[in-house]
Amino acid sequence: MSSSPMEASPTGEAMECPTIGVFDSGVGGLTVARAMLEALPGIRLLYLADTAHVPYGGRPLSQVQDFALQIIDFLFVQGAEAVIMGCNMSAASGAHTVAESRYDQPIFELIGPGSQAALAATRNGRIGIMATQGTVNSGAYGRTLASLGEAEVLEQACPAFVPLVEQGRSDGPEVEEAIACALTPLRDAGVDTAVFGCTHYPFLRESIRQFLGEDVTLVDPAEHVVQRVKRHFASRLAACPASASAHRFFCSGDPESLRREGERFLGLPLMQVEHVDVPVENCGIIV
Numbered sequence: 175m176s177s178s179p180m181e182a183s184p185t186g187e188a189m190e191c192p193t194i195g196v197f198d199s200g201v202g203g204l205t206v207a208r209a210m211l212e213a214l215p216g217i218r219l220l221y222l223a224d225t226a227h228v229p230y231g232g233r234p235l236s237q238v239q240d241f242a243l244q245i246i247d248f249l250f251v252q253g254a255e256a257v258i259m260g261c262n263m264s265a266a267s268g269a270h271t272v273a274e275s276r277y278d279q280p281i282f283e284l285i286g287p288g289s290q291a292a293l294a295a296t297r298n299g300r301i302g303i304m305a306t307q308g309t310v311n312s313g314a315y316g317r318t319l320a321s322l323g324e325a326e327v328l329e330q331a332c333p334a335f336v337p338l339v340e341q342g343r344s345d346g347p348e349v350e351e352a353i354a355c356a357l358t359p360l361r362d363a364g365v366d367t368a369v370f371g372c373t374h375y376p377f378l379r380e381s382i383r384q385f386l387g388e389d390v391t392l393v394d395p396a397e398h399v400v401q402r403v404k405r406h407f408a409s410r411l412a413a414c415p416a417s418a419s420a421h422r423f424f425c426s427g428d429p430e431s432l433r434r435e436g437e438r439f440l441g442l443p444l445m446q447v448e449h450v451d452v453p454v455e456n457c458g459i460i461v
């Protein structure tokens with residue numbers, strides 16, 4: 175593996191560009207990785223897709239928290255200096271709160287920045303959350319929004335979306351039918367702002383936009399979390415070259431969807447996707 179890009183610090187010491195870990199159940203977190211690489215060129219990305227367990231959406235939150243904690247641990251062992259949980263369900267499970275008590279390094283989650291951006295965007299005070307069943311059941315978006323401001327919040331589970339995205343489908347009759355089936359209640363309720371409460375859903379952005387209409391503002395929490403990461407690493411990022419870094423990609427299951435969507439969506443050749451095990455029974459080890 176080649177080394178990460180280095181620049182001289184103002185004191186003349188070599189200063190590495192930040193290495194940032196991002197993870198998700200599958201390809202969804204690539205929407206976060208792309209937002210990060212666009213906003214913070216020069217960072218080194220460690221991406222893990224837990225494809226052995228995708229979709230997370232119908233799993234118990236305790237199990238998703240267990241997966242997330244194992245993965246966060248693995249990313250820190252691999253040299254991440256910060257982790258962005260590119261998975262709303264991990265945030266809904268409270269994994270970041272547990273991890274923050276274990277590590278000194280920062281852990282960023284999506285529900286806070288997404289909620290703040292939605293409150294800033296809404297004009298009629300009616301916000302729709304498009305999310306997995308697990309995130310909807312947790313009520314995490316509703317609680318976070320209520321703690322930040324006043325809005326009428328409609329949370330809508332969209333269980334058909336993740337399997338479609340993992341198959342590489344972002345438009346066509348089946349996608350349109352799944353969108354109409356899931357999002358009609360949000361359209362009928364007159365929300366003027368809809369949040370991608372699952373990182374897979376921005377892959378369906380154009381089809382969702384067509385269904386909800388141009389007047390509905392689509393909020394992608396990824397764009398807002400990267401601003402927080404940018405502020406955190408501001409001085410080091412200022413010294414980073416914008417050249418491609420030695421990113422690494424890990425996968426617990428079939429690497430094909432990650433390789434395909436990584437190359438297409440990130441525009442990066444994913445020559446090597448390294449295999450990792452994320453055990454269901456937490457024995458605290460990823461091999």
Ligand code: DGL
Binds near residue numbers: 202
């Ligand atoms: N992309 C993830 C999220 O943001 C998980 C989707 C899934 O695996 O169901 O919640």
